[in-house]
């Protein structure tokens with residue numbers, strides 16, 4: 001399988017790249033900083049420098065030709081302000097989805113966030129509100145498309161070792177955290193289970209093995 005990962009140098013993205021490459025899949029990693037190319041190669045991906053806040057849809061679509069799946073794993077990151085929540089967390093996802101449609105890539109996994117789709121907690125300030133607004137609008141854009149989409153909303157991400165034990169279900173799931181390792185492993189299993197599509201799923205650590213949690217979502 002050939003998968004395009006937007007934000008290919010991200011922490012989840014590199015974990016996902018390692019998992020996919022280890023079993024012989026091809027990974028095309030869209031990165032904006034050329035200095036990240038070596039890390040992507042070391043993980044087993046093919047780096048392509050493509051700044052998703054500047055690229056045109058035709059350019060992104062050209063990088064997606066021949067892929068079976070796209071994963072939106074980019075994010076403006078914790079140090080960024082409200083403007084980049086819009087240009088990355090919303091607009092770059094819209095751009096990737098436009099490009100997926102143009103390139104004929106039907107399977108699309110969007111990493112969103114728990115909290116999206118709900119009013120933001122006013123105590124968390126303006127940047128949080130902009131982040132939730134951006135994720136919510138990116139989700140709405142994806143749901144309206146004729147793609148085989150999954151909106152995946154992880155809880156608070158950690159760098160702890162994965163346990164492969166999760167709660168994965170349609171909202172609402174009780175708030176919680178989840179290791180990035182497990183988010184990557186869930187995405188691999190979702191990519192392998194095309195029958196699970198057009199669903200919004202929340203993800204935290206839990207007590208169900210990942211394969212069983214995804215199987216439980218089969219129609």
Ligand SMILES: NC(=O)c1ccc[n+]([C@@H]2O[C@H](COP(=O)([O-])OP(=O)(O)OC[C@H]3O[C@@H](n4cnc5c(N)ncnc54)[C@H](OP(=O)(O)O)[C@@H]3O)[C@@H](O)[C@H]2O)c1
Nearest residue numbers: 007009010011012032051052053074075113154155156157
């Ligand atoms: N932190 C949490 O607790 C939490 C919870 C739920 C969901 N999430 C979401 O989960 C997703 C992945 O999280 P993560 O921790 O793996 O993220 P991460 O490590 O911050 O990775 C995000 C990646 O997006 C890239 N990116 C930013 N702007 C870009 C652009 N214009 N073009 C191409 N790539 C660009 C970044 O590249 P640069 O290094 O060049 O900036 C970075 O490699 C994010 O969308 C995040 O919002 C986070």
